[in-house]
Amino acid sequence: MAGESGALNIKEVAPGIYVHQGVHEMPDHENRGEIANIGFIVGERCVAVVDSGGSPRQGEALKAAIRDTTMVPVCYVINTHVHPDHIYGNIAFKQPGVSFIGHHKLAQAMSLRGPYYLEKAKRDLGIGLKREDFVFPDQLVQSTLELDLGGRKLTLTAHRTAHTDNDLSVYDDKTQTLWLADLLFMGHIPVVDGSLNGWIKELEQLKTIGAKLAIPGHGPVAAEWPAAIEPQMRYLEMLRAEIREALRQGRTMEQAMAAVGQSARNDWQLFDEFHRRNVSTAFAELEWEDH
Amino acid sequence: MQTSPYVKGLWLALAGLIFSSLALAVGEEEAAWKGGLQQKFFGDRPIEESNNVIELTAPYRAEDPALVPISVTAKIPQTPDKFIKTITLIIDNNPVPFAAAFHFTPDSGKADITTRLRVNAYTHVRAIAETSDGKLSMTKAFVKASGGCSAPIGTDIEAAMARMGKMKFKLEGDKVIPQQPNLAQLLISHPNITGLQMDQITRMIRPAHYVDEVKLSFDGKPVMTAQTDIAVSADPNFRFYFVPDKAGELKAEIKDTQGNRFSYTQAVTP
DSSP states (O other), X not given: OBOTTXXXXXXXXXXXXXXXXXXXXXXXXXXXXXXXXXXXXXXSSOEEEEOOOSSHHHHHHHHHHHHHHOSSOEEEEEOOSSOHHHHTTGGGGXXXXXXXXXXXTHHHHHHHHHHHHHXXXXXXXXXXXXXXXXXXXSEEESSEEEEEOSSOEEEXXXXXXXXXXXXXXXXXXXXXXXXEEXXXXXXXXXXXXXXXXXXXXXXXXXXXXXXXXXXXXXXXXXXXXXXXXXXXXXXXXXXXXXXXXXXXXXXXXXXXXHHTTGGGGGGSBTHHHHHHHHHHHHHHHHTXXXX | OOOOXXXXXXXXXXXXXXXHHHHHHHHHHHHHIIIIIHHHHHTTOOEEEOSSSEEEEOOSBOSSTTSEEEEXXXXXXXXXXXXXXXXXXXXXXXXXXXXXXXXXXXXXXXXXXXXXXOOOSSEEEEEEEEETTSOEEEEEEEEBOOOTTTSOOOSOHHHXXXXXXXXXXXESSSSOOTTSOEEEEEEXXXXXXXXXXXXXXXXXXXXXXXXXXXXXEETTEEEEEEEEOTTBOSSOEEEEEEOOSSSEEEEEEEEETTOOEEEEEEEEOO
């Protein structure tokens, strides 16, 4: 998992874009929450980190990997959303000259979830986080933000509620790479922690972007765009269609949780850990619709 | 088959071990109830543990501890001679064990109630019915969940506050069958803040702000009234029965702990 210098294994998926591949596991004491795809983008003047990792230790390992790759300093740490496996490495990068960037709702999300996450980190991951380890963004993206890394333009987009209510995507002009993080799941079952309808809507818009490559938050380090989106789209649309049908038939939430989407079991890893919860979350959202 | 005394002795010892550990497990699971909750809510009144009056259904392992579907099915109809007056829901190991109390009349049709609860730790969930003759009857289920009450507010709090108090009735089928119990569902939009979810920026516990009273009526006649506490999930949701005698208006009136009152009516037609 780590190289000789304690650096993270990374792969250059496009010129100057480096990704570390996570694992399809529930966060626990063994993997210490280090489960997501994380990495960085190198410009002439600046490096931008995209998601710092699932633990302070992984943040340090990412920092070491950057040092092994380039002399260019880190100027930005971009947190694509609030989930622990994407933000707990922040503390490793905190120093003068480094700006932390997130969706305009990220600070609030971190603040609301903070104490719960602190307790969970100790119990589930065996890592003792302190309040100071939660590094809040100092730059918030309202709709879009352009970063110039020196001969390299990144466009950050703040999405409407989808995977969470604070999702940020990164588009690299130079290589036409769309770093979607958890807006895109491959292999690992998609996790609905925001809005099912919103996520489908955002994906329909993202599909129209002429990117060559997409980087998912969980799955291979990179995949062809827009083909990469197909399995997830199928799953989310199936979830929506079957739940709407269950609602039309007057089924209860419990009945929907037992029956909806079982046909998709073999298509996704960690299905039993997340699918039924996806159903209850989506059910509580869709039951407000008129049919 | 002849068993040697040695083997017999071994089996007895094993049985003894199993029974004593079962007793220990049962003892632990009943500790909160026997250790004070029963006394607090029902004093010395005898409670019959049975599924003959009401039966509770709950998932053994909760998928989402903040959204656990709980169902109470009434086994007796509501009649003027005998009816279920109250169903109380208690979650033994929650920070506030009292989850809700639902009150019914003979006109309710059926005293069934389904809702979604927050479960904070592995615990028994209990439903205690009081019938019109004053007798108490209890049904329970063990639920494995944790963190339901302290789980953070998952969504945009501003958006949740903006739509607070919005309500909707859903009926099974769009037309009602008069003079029969009809199944209906009340959806309430409310974040039901527990007072146990801390905001890290302000370093303050966000004060409790939840729905504590629900009154359902049909054409002015009470169908069900309830007192509810923090264990009811965000966006409180109740499935219940009512008996329309003809076309009329189903009405929900709710109050929350900040004194906000909301009401909603919906016409129902046979």
